[in-house]
Amino acid sequence: EDKVVQSPLSLVVHEGDTVTLNCSYEVTNFRSLLWYKQEKKAPTFLFMLTSSGIEKKSGRLSSILDKKELSSILNITATQTGDSAIYLCARYTGTASKLTFGTGTRLQVTL
Amino acid sequence: KAGVTQTPRYLIKTRGQQVTLSCSPISGHRSVSWYQQTPGQGLQFLFEYFSETQRNKGNFPGRFSGRQFSNSRSEMNVSTLELGDSALYLCASRVVGMAGELFFGEGSRLTVL
Numbered sequence: 001e002d003k004v005v006q007s008p009l010s011l012v013v014h015e016g017d018t019v020t021l022n023c024s025y026e027v028t029n030f031r032s033l034l035w036y037k038q039e040k041k042a043p044t045f046l047f048m049l050t051s052s053g054i055e056k057k058s059g060r061l062s063s064i065l066d067k068k069e070l071s072s073i074l075n076i077t078a079t080q081t082g083d084s085a086i087y088l089c090a091r092y093t094g095t096a097s098k099l100t101f102g103t104g105t106r107l108q109v110t111l
Numbered sequence: 112k113a114g115v116t117q118t119p120r121y122l123i124k125t126r127g128q129q130v131t132l133s134c135s136p137i138s139g140h141r142s143v144s145w146y147q148q149t150p151g152q153g154l155q156f157l158f159e160y161f162s163e164t165q166r167n168k169g170n171f172p173g174r175f176s177g178r179q180f181s182n183s184r185s186e187m188n189v190s191t192l193e194l195g196d197s198a199l200y201l202c203a204s205r206v207v208g209m210a211g212e213l214f215f216g217e218g219s220r221l222t223v224l
Contacts (some may be wrong), residue, residue: 025223031210031211032210032211034212040217064196090154092210097144099156099213103152
């Protein structure tokens with residue numbers, strides 16, 4: 001089955017905390033793993049990771065893929081209330097625009 | 112640069128009716144794909160269109176169909192609506208050749224009563 005599993009399903013942290021979100025995937029025809037942030041409706045692209053293992057960074061967010069463990073983590077340091085969102089990871093197998101999404105991690109950052 | 116535009120944003124239909132949703136991609140993006148998002152199943156791929164041709168299709172019944180016009184705008188249609196079709200329908204566009212990196216619209220929220 002073409003599965004992507006995210007954990008935890010949800011978490012609540014205080015502003016300033018560091019969080020790590022997890023995503024595991026199946027290897028069949030794997031090309032890349034993508035992370036998206038969904039605040040209200042439209043998911044917005046964060047990172048694309050490949051088996052090269054190169055870490056991607058953007059401000060307080062960073063992500064890396066572990067091809068041995070078939071997993072990826074998304075780190076957010078010094079969280080802010082604006083980081084509150086659903087974080088989605090998706091697996092891309094090279095078939096057109098077909099991404100297989102996990103069900104997401106709902107992050108809530110409180111003051 | 113305008114983003115992906117979807118219309119209508121919200122709609123309510125009754126079982127058995129049909130619905131048509133519209134999507135205008137980002138200018139220059141020729142690929143348009145559609146996803147269904149529900150609380151239980153998450154985001155699921157419906158289909159993708161490029162050059163007015165369906166390129167790939169997800170595991171949805173034939174009641175779900177789509178098309179793309181020469182200006183890259185796309186429509187999707189759901190016929191004989193069922194209660195389980197209630198969902199957020201998201202359209203995404205991409206630059207052909209930029210694999211996987213999709214730009215999503217705000218979605219059309221469909222409620223079937």
